[in-house]
Amino acid sequence: MPTYSLNVNGQSRSVTVSSSGMPLLWVLRDVLNLTGTKYGCGITACGACTVMIDGEPKKTCDMDVSSAVGKRIVTIEGLSPDRSHPAQVAWIQHQVPQCGFCQSGVLMKVACAMKAGHHGSEIASEVDNLCVCGTYQRMKQAVATL
Amino acid sequence: MHDDMPKLDRRRFLAGAASGLTLSFALDLGGMGPAAEAAVATTAVNIWLTVGTDNSITLTVGASDMGQGSFQGLGQVLAEDLMVDPARVRLVQGAPTLAVPAPIGTAIVTAGSGVTRGNFWKLRDAAAIARETLVMAAMGRVGDGARSSFAVDDGVVTHLPSGQRLTYGALAADAARLTPPASAPLVPDGQFKSIGKPMGRQDIPPKVDGSAKYGLDVRLPGMVFAAVRHCPTVGGTLAATPAAPAGALAVVPLVVQAGHGRGAVVAGSTNAFAVVAPTTWDAMQGARRVSPQWQLPANAAAMNSAQFLADGQALATSATPYVAGGSNGPGTVYTVEASTSDARAALALPGTTVVDATYTLPYLPHACMEVLNCTVDYVPGVKCDVYAPTQVARSAMALVVQMTGLPADKVSIKTTLLGGGLGRKAELDFIAQAVQVGMRMARPVMLVWSREEDFTQDQYRPMAVVKASAGLDTNGLITAWTYRNVSPSILGQRGSTLGPRGDSQGYEASNELPYAMGPRLVEWVSHPAAIPVGFWRSVGASINTFAVESFVDELARAARQDPYQFRRSRLTDPRWLAVLDAAATMANWYSKPASGSARGIAVGRAFNTVVAAVVEVSGTSATSFTVRRVWIAVDAYLTVNPLNVEAQIVGGVVHGINAALYGQQTFSNGAAQRKNFNTNPMIRIGRMPQVSVKIMPPPAVLDRSVPIGGIGELGVPTLAPALANAVAALSGTRVRALPFFPGATGGG
Numbered sequence: 034m035p036t037y038s039l040n041v042n043g044q045s046r047s048v049t050v051s052s053s054g055m056p057l058l059w060v061l062r063d064v065l066n067l068t069g070t071k072y073g074c075g076i077t078a079c080g081a082c083t084v085m086i087d088g089e090p091k092k093t094c095d096m097d098v099s100s101a102v103g104k105r106i107v108t109i110e111g112l113s114p115d116r117s118h119p120a121q122v123a124w125i126q127h128q129v130p131q132c133g134f135c136q137s138g139v140l141m142k143v144a145c146a147m148k149a150g151h152h153g154s155e156i157a158s159e160v161d162n163l164c165v166c167g168t169y170q171r172m173k174q175a176v177a178t179l
Numbered sequence: 180m181h182d183d184m185p186k187l188d189r190r191r192f193l194a195g196a197a198s199g200l201t202l203s204f205a206l207d208l209g210g211m212g213p214a215a216e217a218a219v220a221t222t223a224v225n226i227w228l229t230v231g232t233d234n235s236i237t238l239t240v241g242a243s244d245m246g247q248g249s250f251q252g253l254g255q256v257l258a259e260d261l262m263v264d265p266a267r268v269r270l271v272q273g274a275p276t277l278a279v280p281a282p283i284g285t286a287i288v289t290a291g292s293g294v295t296r297g298n299f300w301k302l303r304d305a306a307a308i309a310r311e312t313l314v315m316a317a318m319g320r321v322g323d324g325a326r327s328s329f330a331v332d333d334g335v336v337t338h339l340p341s342g343q344r345l346t347y348g349a350l351a352a353d354a355a356r357l358t359p360p361a362s363a364p365l366v367p368d369g370q371f372k373s374i375g376k377p378m379g380r381q382d383i384p385p386k387v388d389g390s391a392k393y394g395l396d397v398r399l400p401g402m403v404f405a406a407v408r409h410c411p412t413v414g415g416t417l418a419a420t421p422a423a424p425a426g427a428l429a430v431v432p433l434v435v436q437a438g439h440g441r442g443a444v445v446a447g448s449t450n451a452f453a454v455v456a457p458t459t460w461d462a463m464q465g466a467r468r469v470s471p472q473w474q475l476p477a478n479a480a481a482m483n484s485a486q487f488l489a490d491g492q493a494l495a496t497s498a499t500p501y502v503a504g505g506s507n508g509p510g511t512v513y514t515v516e517a518s519t520s521d522a523r524a525a526l527a528l529p530g531t532t533v534v535d536a537t538y539t540l541p542y543l544p545h546a547c548m549e550v551l552n553c554t555v556d557y558v559p560g561v562k563c564d565v566y567a568p569t570q571v572a573r574s575a576m577a578l579v580v581q582m583t584g585l586p587a588d589k590v591s592i593k594t595t596l597l598g599g600g601l602g603r604k605a606e607l608d609f610i611a612q613a614v615q616v617g618m619r620m621a622r623p624v625m626l627v628w629s630r631e632e633d634f635t636q637d638q639y640r641p642m643a644v645v646k647a648s649a650g651l652d653t654n655g656l657i658t659a660w661t662y663r664n665v666s667p668s669i670l671g672q673r674g675s676t677l678g679p680r681g682d683s684q685g686y687e688a689s690n691e692l693p694y695a696m697g698p699r700l701v702e703w704v705s706h707p708a709a710i711p712v713g714f715w716r717s718v719g720a721s722i723n724t725f726a727v728e729s730f731v732d733e734l735a736r737a738a739r740q741d742p743y744q745f746r747r748s749r750l751t752d753p754r755w756l757a758v759l760d761a762a763a764t765m766a767n768w769y770s771k772p773a774s775g776s777a778r779g780i781a782v783g784r785a786f787n788t789v790v791a792a793v794v795e796v797s798g799t800s801a802t803s804f805t806v807r808r809v810w811i812a813v814d815a816y817l818t819v820n821p822l823n824v825e826a827q828i829v830g831g832v833v834h835g836i837n838a839a840l841y842g843q844q845t846f847s848n849g850a851a852q853r854k855n856f857n858t859n860p861m862i863r864i865g866r867m868p869q870v871s872v873k874i875m876p877p878p879a880v881l882d883r884s885v886p887i888g889g890i891g892e893l894g895v896p897t898l899a900p901a902l903a904n905a906v907a908a909l910s911g912t913r914v915r916a917l918p919f920f921p922g923a924t925g926g927g
Contacts, residue, residue: 050458051426051456051457051458051460051461055458055460055461056460058460059458059459059460062395062459063404063457063458063459063460064458066398067389068389068392068395068396068398069388069389069390070389071395071548071549071598072395072459072550072630073548073550073630073856074630074855074856074857075463075629075630075631075855076630076855076856076857078855078856078857079548079856081548108389109388109389110388110389110390112388113388116384116387116388121387121388124383124387125379125383125384125387128379128380128383128822128823128826129383129387130246130383130386130387131246131247131248131826131827131830132245132246132547132548132549132596132597132598132599132600133246133382133383133385133386133391133596133598134393134547134548134549134598134599135548136386136387137389140387157864157865158865160863160864161863161864161865162863162864163548163856163861163863164548164833165546165547165548165599165601165834165837165861166246166548166599166830166833166834167829167830167831167832167833167834167836167837167867168826168830169833169862169863169864169867170829170867170869170870171826171829172864173864173867
């Protein structure tokens, strides 16, 4: 049972898992109980498991936990303490979510694009997440303000 | 004020509540046909309104939240006649009970686009009665019994002669001791502050910071996880329980519960097992590692998509007529609607141009973003707590009581948020499995379906073969119409005995069409395929509206008439006409589309709402085009929250696009072939067309005898035909078989 030290949302967290190949997604969800990051497909097709790793968007459903060691991991829970990240503000302002299940991954993708200095439709062109509710129109309206 | 103020049945105040005034009352939370309706008491009390001495207002809602926004809508309706700011109404998830009538906020069925429309007037009446009870308390407090001495505004009762102001909170304890009036006047039409106003949804802020809790997010002390693996072949069974793989806590065989067998999945058979482990990942890995022995059904080889299609095509021309009192097995043709004069004979009249077309639709998976899951905390003889993303909490409660043998007061169903429901979470199979694992483990356990299990063990929208024929005279008038839909029966698979018209879920939106079309014969045939089928957003309307409105378009082209005008001059229902006109006007129908672009139009009805859509595509052929624009007009009679209606309709359009372009499940040797989003693509943001929604205005005076329409499912039905009609206009190629791109893979 290997143990790793992870930097998650600015905190050092020690995790013990069954194997080094356990995807980061399940470490976040089932070991650290950070359930905001979602399981959608398990094959990096949908993007629901997207988090920010060293500023970059990563799909965590096929990312071995061992490869996340030494990197700065930011999940939706760490995006802001009070829903004040501009993307979160825009998402509420434009009433984007319906069921909401995919939106953590979408917001992390948007936050990474913003961190890279991108704006508006440039961000929209990078968001490839799947939303079965079909909230894309309001996503576009929301990112247009970012 | 309204003259008609019917008494609210079964309402009651719970007296003596130090915390304030509590009013419980009955609302309709939808129905899904005879089987579901028989299982629940529609008169059950299922809403609980509390006005607290702390000025809080809480509405406990028995419906489920799967993203459709009806909690917010109910809050706005309540706020109107309670005369408070809707932002003050706390919306709380209710729990079910089995009592009839149940005493407090209980969950029944969330389906049929039914929550808001089914409860609008009842909730208004209840809110008005609560308001007037609070005013009665103020009368007692002030010592003035004249109602005209009091005014109410945002939860404050003002005694006009003295200027004394009393909040609802200050009056709540007194009000709880009063007998409420049998009826109370509603806020007059035209003076609404909340109904019909665009408002933000209370459920949205927790959905942007990861704090919203779905079924998959339940975490309990000591909890373990169970991954399910079914026999991939429909109707197959587990020959022997496999040994637990390394790292697993247990392997639990799973038995199909009585009443939950569907198609070839037989009640009482063991068709799956669960591997239990400390994390979801370990459980899923364990389930993959096991090499189970499956017992396959004898007819497995015959269960394949080509055979289903061939059977459907054969039954479209030759089926066995329904016999009252007969066995009426699969392959029976039922008469849904028949004119007194013979439609087939009218087709054969000399001078008639006959147009024939056959449309085919595939099995369609639900593919909710959140896979099926359920958490059970069972302590033998003590309790069974069930946490489920379910559309049918009350049916779930009955199931858990039956399975555990516990008295109902030891069983609780906690409805979580649903990461999409779409009809799939109205089924109980996954809950029954979780209870089995929970009872075996006797510790908290979450049962999870992998995405692959979710795709391959669905209860799909039925496949269908629809054969339509119509006659045209020399003026292009429709002189006869015959329509036969062959599809597996949703209600039949649930044990219903079908009446002479067949399965309402299968034929809905194919009959009573408001077109002048001469004698008509509408039939529905039960297809024998044993693949489990179920309720998929808009159910039969999504199948029949595609066939009907594609065929009407083909008739227009055969008659060499503009497809909008062709419909317009044959529609007999003013609502349909108005909605059709609204969509065409929005789309500027008569303007010439840009070079390489074309438009298609369709109109239809479901759940009392009429919808018309215009789709614009650009491209070069039926296999190379882009959906550019969608204009869609909606008449649901009235609107509670237009911001949410717009969201639901646009989302339904996307759902309709995904289904039309890519959606399907295919079978080979009884096993589903498409296992994840890579082989069942859906559009992403880059392919999102611009969608414009027009909500038809409500009448100046609301008539409570007029049925209110649903919204949640209404973006879907007209999209596929409007798209197919646009592609036909663009390319000259009529696509009659969905999906458009059966071989598509990847991101969509």
